[in-house]
Amino acid sequence: MPRKFADGEVVRGRWPGSSLYYEVEIMSHDSSSQLYTVKYKDGTELELKENDIKPLTSFRQRKSGSSSSSPARRRGSRSRSRSRSPGRPPKSSRRSVSASHQADLKERRKEVLEVKLIPLKSFGNSISWSNGEPERVERVERVERVERVEQNDRPHQSLQDKFHLSQESSYISTQYSLRPRREEIKFKEIDSKEEEVVTKVPASSRTFDGTATQTKDLEFGGVPGACLLMLGLPAFLILLLLMCKQKDPSLLNFPSLPAWHNLWETRVFGAYLLWFFFQALLYLLPIGKVVEGTPLIDGRRLKYRINGFYAFLLTSVVVGAAFFWGVKLGDVYNHFLQLALGAIVFAGLLSVYLYARSLKAPRNDLSPASSGKAIYDFFIGRELNPRIGAFDLKYFCELRPGLIGWVLINLVMLLAEMKLQKRAAPSLAMILVNSFQFLYVVDALWFEEAVLTTMDIIHDGFGFMLAFGDLVWVPFIYSFQAFYLVSHPNEVSWPVASVIVALKLCGYVIFRCANSQKNAFRKNPKDPRLAHLKTIHTSTGKDLLVSGWWGFVRHPNYLGDLIMALAWSLPCGFNHILPYFYVIYFTMLLIHREARDEHHCKRKYGVAWDKYCQRVPYRILPYIY
Numbered sequence: 001m002p003r004k005f006a007d008g009e010v011v012r013g014r015w016p017g018s019s020l021y022y023e024v025e026i027m028s029h030d031s032s033s034q035l036y037t038v039k040y041k042d043g044t045e046l047e048l049k050e051n052d053i054k055p056l057t058s059f060r061q062r063k064s065g066s067s068s069s070s071p072a073r074r075r076g077s078r079s080r081s082r083s084r085s086p087g088r089p090p091k092s093s094r095r096s097v098s099a100s101h102q103a104d105l106k107e108r109r110k111e112v113l114e115v116k117l118i119p120l121k122s123f124g125n126s127i128s129w130s131n132g133e134p135e136r137v138e139r140v141e142r143v144e145r146v147e148r149v150e151q152n153d154r155p156h157q158s159l160q161d162k163f164h165l166s167q168e169s170s171y172i173s174t175q176y177s178l179r180p181r182r183e184e185i186k187f188k189e190i191d192s193k194e195e196e197v198v199t200k201v202p203a204s205s206r207t208f209d210g211t212a213t214q215t216k217d218l219e220f221g222g223v224p225g226a227c228l229l230m231l232g233l234p235a236f237l238i239l240l241l242l243m244c245k246q247k248d249p250s251l252l253n254f255p256s257l258p259a260w261h262n263l264w265e266t267r268v269f270g271a272y273l274l275w276f277f278f279q280a281l282l283y284l285l286p287i288g289k290v291v292e293g294t295p296l297i298d299g300r301r302l303k304y305r306i307n308g309f310y311a312f313l314l315t316s317v318v319v320g321a322a323f324f325w326g327v328k329l330g331d332v333y334n335h336f337l338q339l340a341l342g343a344i345v346f347a348g349l350l351s352v353y354l355y356a357r358s359l360k361a362p363r364n365d366l367s368p369a370s371s372g373k374a375i376y377d378f379f380i381g382r383e384l385n386p387r388i389g390a391f392d393l394k395y396f397c398e399l400r401p402g403l404i405g406w407v408l409i410n411l412v413m414l415l416a417e418m419k420l421q422k423r424a425a426p427s428l429a430m431i432l433v434n435s436f437q438f439l440y441v442v443d444a445l446w447f448e449e450a451v452l453t454t455m456d457i458i459h460d461g462f463g464f465m466l467a468f469g470d471l472v473w474v475p476f477i478y479s480f481q482a483f484y485l486v487s488h489p490n491e492v493s494w495p496v497a498s499v500i501v502a503l504k505l506c507g508y509v510i511f512r513c514a515n516s517q518k519n520a521f522r523k524n525p526k527d528p529r530l531a532h533l534k535t536i537h538t539s540t541g542k543d544l545l546v547s548g549w550w551g552f553v554r555h556p557n558y559l560g561d562l563i564m565a566l567a568w569s570l571p572c573g574f575n576h577i578l579p580y581f582y583v584i585y586f587t588m589l590l591i592h593r594e595a596r597d598e599h600h601c602k603r604k605y606g607v608a609w610d611k612y613c614q615r616v617p618y619r620i621l622p623y624i625y
């Protein structure tokens with residue numbers, strides 16, 4: 001059985017014979033007996049079963065509940081008893097000993113006997129265990145620890161007695177129970193009360209791993225940052241498109257504001273709606289496998305239908321048929337601004353709907369990123385997985401209307417280039433941009449299942465940020481190079497094209513291999529194909545890869561993505577910086593995203609994550625960042 005906790009990891013270990021957990025450090029693990037040697041803060045060392053060790057995070061979750069409601073006060077007495085130092089004897093042993101207390105102590109001694117006690121190193125003693133376990137030499141503190149519990153009962157117990165005790169208990173060592181049945185029931189009751197308290201903690205104050213915080217760090221600059229992004233990004237997008245359409249698309253050439261009818265046309269908005277609902281229809285088709293997402297805070301796992309690639313194929317058939325019957329797809333270029341504004345309006349309306357419905361959502365359904373601050377939550381998303389029946393709004397928007405829309409927009413640009421520049425065939429630059437981005441989208445749809453473990457799905461709610469990002473930013477900014485090439489042609493020679501293709505392939509290999517390696521590992525850590533990789537144990541039960549792609553840098557997939565982004569821009573030449581906007585923005589996005597992910601991983605994995613950072617010091621770019 002693989003061990004769950006790593007050496008050096010700080011966790012909580014149950015004190016033998018009680019329900020109290022104290023902070024301990026894992027010293028070592030015996031694979032034959034499956035016991036961990038742990039060290040308490042006062043230096044005491046004991047051996048514990050895996051079941052009696054818990055990650056620190058699970059305790060934070062419980063503690064949090066104690067600060068608010070009345071159940072928390074009920075729990076308060078227990079919290080206090082928990083905070084007793086493991087070095088101190090139980091309160092009972094300090095009081096004068098009554099008859100009932102004597103009985104209690106007897107009970108305790110019985111429990112203590114169930115703990116494997118081991119002889120003193122300082123006395124040079126060692127014991128060959130009767131059950132054939134290897135010879136062990138241990139420290140006096142283990143025995144002293146038990147002595148403290150028992151001190152009223154046997155105040156002058158000799159060390160030999162203790163050795164005897166340890167030998168006596170040795171036969172139970174592989175099957176000891178630290179909790180007698182009577183107590184088990186009592187603690188189960190208390191535990192269930194605690195669970196009740198935990199669920200009563202407002203989800204808005206819960207952190208990524210389900211714990212609660214009093215003061216929550218808001219990302220993206222908090223409320224002011226969210227306001228700025230919500231107002232600034234749509235305006236910035238329109239500005240970029242206007243700039244790009246100018247004859248001279250330099251940054252200093254500020255475009256004049258277009259007439260209203262050039263920005264808004266209800267017919268175009270209708271076409272956008274048609275596109276959105278057509279994709280929704282494809283999403284509902286009962287084709288493709290159904291998989292489970294990662295467990296939610298309450299242990300539930302939502303089901304998702306994986307049919308994005310089929311949706312893409314069916315869309316291609318419909319678009320092909322439309323082209324065949326003479327629909328002038330290239331003309332969409334003339335309505336591009338109106339289409340972008342239509343998408344912005346739709347994303348805004350969708351965000352309002354999402355926020356309104358989230359007000360009625362049960363607390364367990366709220367996103368760990370939500371804060372309780374209305375404007376911020378409108379931006380980051382309040383509800384984690386808003387669904388209408390089985391229709392998952394966030395999952396649908398992640399990859400379908402925007403991503404497939406991006407390929408369609410690129411095709412529109414290709415046709416528009418041929419028409420505007422009176423070409424019989426598209427330029428090599430346009431072909432490169434189209435095929436590179438086509439590959440990216442097909443890859444994302446082919447590996448659609450991988451989206452279920454991304455931050456977007458498991459951490460961020462569905463609000464303006466993702467609605468705008470998925471439905472507006474991706475299709476209209478990511479197609480920027482193709483849009484640029486329509487009115488700013490760039491001739492690319494074959495040798496230059498070969499270098500760009502090589503760069504793209506290099507980025508793709510890094511991106512795909514890194515993502516696939518991690519996904520395969522997360523799916524099945526015992527996958528024989530990954531047996532050669534080194535890992536670090538973490539207290540969550542999930543290990544971290546420290547060799548292979550994830551031993552190269554801490555985010556090799558981001559590195560590959562950035563290399564590909566550069567390859568998308570290079571076909572546009574070096575006349576203007578505008579087609580490089582995507583690379584610049586994407587670098588900033590991934591640096592920020594990497595920092596967010598590190599923050600989450602540090603909270604999730606604690607010491608193990610620090611170890612990983614020591615072993616793999618660079619984040620994205622080796623020797624630089």
Ligand code: NDP
Nearest residue numbers: 454455515518522543544545546550557558561593597601
């Ligand atoms: P990642 O795929 O990078 O996943 C990060 C998670 O992976 C961590 O939270 C952790 O989660 C796990 N992990 C981290 N290190 C290790 C390790 N050493 N061993 C095992 N697991 C590890 O997250 P993203 O969602 O940010 O990115 C997914 C892909 O999407 C990337 O290729 C990225 O480039 C791309 N992307 C593209 C965007 C675009 O606009 N084009 C935008 C954002 C991302 P856990 O341990 O819980 O499994």
